[in-house]
Amino acid sequence: MTTLENRPASPSRALDSEPAVPLESVAPAVAYRTAKINGLDIFYREAGPKDAPVILLPHGFPTSSHMFRNLIPALADEFRLIAPDYPGFGNSSMPTVDQFDYTFANLTDVIEQFTETLGLTKYSLYAQDYGGPVSFRLAVRHPERVQALIVQNGNAYDEGIDNDFWKPIKAYWKQRNAESEKYIRGIFAREGTIFQYVNGVRNVEAISPDNWNMDQPLLDRPGNAEIQLALFHSYGSNPPQYGEWQAYFRKYQPPTLILWGKNDVIFPAAGAEPYKRDLKNLEFHLLDTGHFALEEDGGKMAGLMRNFLRKNVAP
Template sequence: MKSVLILLTSLLLAMVTSPARADGLHEGWQVVDGLHLFYREGGNPSDPTLVFLHGNPLSSLMYAKVMEDLVATRRVHVIAVDYPSFGYSDTPGREVYRYTFDHLADTVSAFLAARGIHRYGLYMQDYGVPIGFRLIDRQPSAITSIIVQNGVIHLDGFPSAQDPQGELRRHWDSRNETVDARRAAYARSLGYPQAGRWEDEDHMGPDAMLQMIAAEQRPGVIDARNDLWFDYGSNVERYPHWQALLRGLHVPVLVLWGKRDQFFTTPGAVAYRRDAPQAEVHILDSTHFATLDQPDEVARLVGQFLDGHAGEAR
């Protein structure tokens, strides 16, 4: 009898002291300004919130495994939204929705307000970085922590944009129809992932690839994405401002970087330390889409980061 009591006591203590476990993620659509925005969410909303902002050309799907791991092992509330025309969100036409980074930030901000989220950490990758830094700029007091993964606010990590006379910078100064046509032709050329026609340099996997292709080939989306790419030049112009913003923020910063990314290169990771000396920087043997290529490692590093700054997240 005594041994049974000891066992029961041990089990009760384990239940009390172990991290809260969630039943995975749930999905849905949130109406924002007449648009249905798809989102993934998990954990208890009363716990500290981590908002995931996805990159191009993927969606919140790129974070699903990492989010599941975090809510299974920690007291954290996680949420990720698909931007208009990405993933499973609506695809408003260009005549009614401006595909600019300012407007996407407006939409994400309205989404967070609709979900009752007013204080949060940010996990940003690729396009998520310029969207996220717009949110930070608008309300820095709302931000509890910053996690960046393969996304830049310094030209150090953006070699194809370093030359003011290079194709990208000239396109952003004066829109080049040839660039638009080339990007559109590539998007239309993508087909169903199958043996014999499968290339996956970024290790995103066939499921994410299929969703990306289906989303991008919806009517009007390719032209909308070209509008957004043309507007990317507005981000480069704001890099100095965002660097100054980060210097004055004084929140915990984690930088994760897949070193096999040929577009956003590792000097971009190290550059964050100039503005945030407190930043933890981890260079991973991974790709642009590290959350799909190495989700367990990313979740481990993010979990350790959250544990180390738990008192600052509320």
Template sequence: MALAHPERVRGIIIQNAVSHEQGLSPLWEARRRYWADPAHELEALKANFTSLAATRQRHLGSSPHLERYDPDTWTDEYAFLTRPGQAEIQTTLFLDYRTNVASYPKWQEWLRKTRPPTLVVWGKYDSSFAVAGASAYRDDVPDAEVHILEAGHFALDEATDEIAALVRGFLARLDGHKG
């Protein structure tokens, strides 16, 4: 949407979302194998992605602050993922994600060209998206505000107040930005 209507973008807030290859952790190797050979890798991806252990891991990552998490977040997600048809839906979405990765260079070019005010908040314990993905935004937008937090992929579960304060401050500064 930003590429189609850059005039509508006043700023960008990114929370553990990649647009650079270096942001994809080693966990993405299994997903890349699936992209390369969906027929042979489908069952392995389904079994892994929809398992309770993998669902829990997506939420906790390597966080040392497990007490900050409500176990309902992953048990509810697991209940959803084990509903009939969900494994197929999720693996189809994962197959389509390769189009995002293919679009990274175009997104990076847009960021370099437009240099929108950018706030990046990133949980350093994210097992899926590496911290290098957060820092990479500065390659495209040198003035990007990048904050590495004591949190995982779902950083809002662990750093709600901190992220809210960063977003409020960023939005307040946007009021003075002519974009």
């Protein structure tokens, strides 16, 4: 006869007897903070030692700092990672187009002031999608602060926007009206948002629907469509800056890691190749994935970033 005292422990009792494992021992804790910048609440994610080399992570469209949710803890044992949300995106303030002029120059102003508020005097920049022009504008303003560039489907050359995807956008730059807006509105409608995540990936089942289910309700907020239309129009101010950005590359030669989703139809691999013309300390990787390469190849990319920054950025 088996008594209660000598009966084998049930699975639940056995688990209860195991000591709890602090989550911090599995992955470094991420802090969720807000900085006041010119009256705006700028939300940001941060993790890593305060005295570690800084990686500044401006996000792409149509997302937010959420795009870095997995990269941050993957590198925070060795680096300090900081990912802000732009005005009108994520958890930051969303002033209307009448209250804030949504241009890439002004987004860069906000991020510049954000870095100064946090006392960031040296950092590496992650340049992807909208984070490309924000990062490159910031680098031109403060070349002495930039320790390295990580370029992931972030464009700085005419070759990168010379395809069918960009033709209607270029028409919108030339003439903004109800007709030219139709294509743009489709990009930030639900199907367009999903497309940006799944185009060019190896395995659609590897891409979490949490991405578009988080982005789309924010895009659908009253007044946000006008913000996105303004920024798409302002993107036309970036190609005239390409020459200045390329001159910065040639003059300052920032160590640069290219991690490019080669199947991206938005920023195709043709935009990655020209960096080889201007940068000497360049590590170049074309990845078999799409626009948001972190979604499918985040682990590989984190390893490449770690090794590259160890070699090129002094602790």
